[in-house]
Structures are given as C-alpha cells and as structure tokens.
Amino acid sequence: MPQFLGRTALVTGAARGEGRSHAVRLPAEGADVAVLDICRHLDSATYPGPSETDLGDTVAAIEQEDRAAFARTVDVRDEQSVQCYVDDAVAALGSVDIVSVNAGIFGPGSPTWDVEINQWREVIDINLTGAFTTARAVLPQMIRAGNGGAIVFTSSAVAIRAVENCADYVASKAGVIGLMKAMALELGRHEIRVDALCPTLVDTHMILNEPLYRLFRPDLERPGLADVEPLFRANNVLDTPWVEPRDVSEAVVWLASEAARYVTGVALPVDAGMSLK
Template sequence: MAYADLRCKTAIVTGAASGLGAAVVRRLVEEGCTVAAVDIQDKVKTMAAGFDQGAVLPLIADVGDENACEGYVAATVARFGKVDLFFNNAALIGRRELLVDMPVDEFDRVHRVNTRGVFLGLRAVLRQMIKQGTGGAIVSTSSVGGLKSSERGTAYGSAKRAVIALGATAALENGKYGIRVNTICPGAMDTPMLAPALNTTGDVSNMFKHVPIPRPANPAEVAAFVTYLLSGQASFQTGGTYTVDGGLMLV
C-alpha cells in the first residue's frame, strides 16, 4: 500500500475488463479502495470475482449510452454510498483510415465511445461528486495520439484530442468543489488494444528502437501513475495532461 489516503475510498473504473483499466482496478484494491468496475464485456464479472468478496462491483454498461452512464454512477452509490475517484478510461481503437477514406459511420462509432463516453462519464460523476460535497479526483485516458497527429489517426486521434479538452474544461469548472481532473497520454502499452499493431509489425524491438525506453509499457506501470494522480499526494495537480510514454513523444 503506497497511499494511505486511498483506504476506504470508492472508485469507478471504466474499461475495467482488460488492459489498463484492469490494472488500475487491481492497484486501487491493493490500496484499500472499493471499486465499481464498468465494461461492455461480460468478462468484467470474472475479473471482479477474482478479488475479495465485496471489493469489486462489476457493472456491464456501454459508456456511449447516456442512461447507462447515469446507471453505473447510481449503482455505485447504491452499493458503496459514494463516488470519490473516477478513472474514465474505456475506449476502442476503430479503423485507422486516411481522412479522405474514413467512412462517416466508423468516425461516429469511435467518437461515440471515445469522446461522448468520456463526456457522459465526466458529467455523471461530477454531478454526483458535487452533490456529495466532499471533493474528488478524476483521471481520463487520452493518448500520445491525442497530442501528436499521425496518418490515419482521423477518428482515434481526434477523439483523444477531445479527451484532453474535456479534462481541461472539467478541471477549470470544478476546482471550486475540491475536485481535481487530470488526463494521461499513454504511449504504447502491452494490452489487447495494441496486440494487432504489434502482431502486424512483428519485430517489437525494431518498432521502438528510437524510443528512450524501447518497449511498450506494462499496464501496471501506467496504473502506478494513475493511482498517484488519484491520491492525495497529487493534491496540487489539476488540469494537467501527462505523457506516460517511455519518451515516445520525443521521437
């Protein structure tokens, strides 16, 4: 346990069934939090069953759906009585197409989850935290793809840019309630989302050879930084956009 103030806090984590979300659930439980683990995939139930009874509440919800977002906040409050922390993380990668080739329905599909889902999560959780009147801490997941444009980043990159803007607005508007809002921009992480890119590229060492830390992150490494931002140790940090990328943005 690294952050004593996290003990007995209640967190919501979206995209909790896999990758970074699952790593943050694990880390927050180790810190003594109770966690509502939200995902569209049923396997979030198996993941939750692996923890001590009662520590993790699995919730199946589509973050792009307004009622579902209000529902996961209500279900968390019904079970744990409050929401102190929020990791707003669910996303999909979608098709990487040149802008001129991007079908509108695919652009909309990606933005529905990655932009609208992040907005709806912020709105529902902030309303609850404001009502509670005891402050809170929120971290949303963008990407280096939201900082640095790339060819074929038409849908994913533009959505991840929007996540940064939403986090800044939320931080500005809610500091007066004692709520801190930050955004992380991971580089490559070894999760199911990255697997297709790693598989097609083949030689991972070649892919990262110019990056100061020349490998993808283990999601636990990124989860450690998220946990710090959610903890009281980050009490002066709000409105920030932080790369967690092994130096990828430098190259």
C-alpha cells in the first residue's frame, strides 16, 4: 500500500523545478496534493518567473498519478491570501499532513554593499517571511487534527557554508534553519516533525541562466553553461555539477515518512558534499 494513502500534502513554489518535482513525487506515494505558486515574474529574479500554465502542468502530473490536486496562484508574502488558500485546500482535500515549504527566489548576485534594499526585502520576504506565513497558516489545523505530521523547509547548502555575493539569499536560508529549529521544539508535543533540506545547486531555472553564470565567470562577457560547469562541479565533493530535483524530492519523501519518525530539527544536506568544502 502507498505509504501516504489517505494523507494530504501541501507544496509551495510548485509550478516547476523542485516544487513540481516534490508535488509529483508525493502522489506517487498516495498523497493528495495542494499546490500553489506566484505564477509571474519577480523584480529581483534574474530568470523568468513561473506561469499559470506551469502550475496547470503540475496539476496534470498529479492527476496522472490518480490523486486529487488543489491549485491556486498565491503570493506567499500575502498573509491573508495564504490563509484563505490553506482553509480552502483543507475544505477540498482534508487536513494537511505533510508540508513542503519550497517557494523561493535568488536575486542578482552582488557584494553586500551593492545589494539594493528592495532586492533585499523581496528575497527575505519570499524565502523567509513566506516560509513563516505558510507554516503559521497551516499549523493550527494540523494541531487540531491531532494526526501529527511533517513540515519540510527548503533551505540551502549556503546556509551551512556561506558563499560570497549573495548575502540576501544566504541570510534568508540561514533564517529558515533557525525558524525550523524553533518550530521543531514547539511542535514535538503535537507529534509534528519539522526539518529542512539544504541542497547544493539544483538543475532548475534558478541556476541555469546567464546572470548566475556571470557570478561564476565575471571575466567573460557572455558566459554559457560550458564555461561554468567545471566550477559548479568543483563546488561539490562528489563528481557532479548539481543535483537533480528528484534527488531533493526523495529526501522530502523520506523526511515525511514513518522511516524518519524520530527525525526532527535537522538541516539535512542534499549537497553532494558542498557543505564539507
């Protein structure tokens, strides 16, 4: 029997990339899935934003697993919209048991003294405050349901081993780990486990774009993937330039499963050894 049959998961940032991967992997284990994403371009992003079509494709993939989906375009910075979405998702699918707090953005890389305040606010508001608003919206019904559950935040390996020229992103993801640990202490009495995943570079739109390539190769006017892949690879201990979204999804499934029933408060690297270097 699928291990999550009869359970409901909620995944933020689910239109594509890691979020879509998680949203499709969980129904393969029997879960119904509520998904959301902002479905537009963000000012600080150096890569195209997701679309409503992307989110619709995620829903179609969930339904291909013969599981129910509930989707909406939501900005995780909008507290009222997040709460309304969670309430409607619970009404449609039942109490949420598994939460993948995944919505995030990477801004233009620059030294800390050159980071614009609006960029700082957007990255922090989405990556950290958005994680908080999502958790705060979903937790009361998880506690009332009395079924325990699992919350898995997406942090980053750079929260463990900081890198230069992205202080906004590093700070936001380090904050996610702090939030996760505080929540793990608070929620243990309710049998709700709270953990975070810390991936290295992941093969998604967030890293496969020229502005990010220029962070690694500022000596080139228009660097391409071939110019930066050796540097991506050197970033890790294992011989790979990045991990795939499915590698992170497998960790989400494990942390949400009975196999990890005594795992809480952990920042788990899925980073090919990056945080060791």
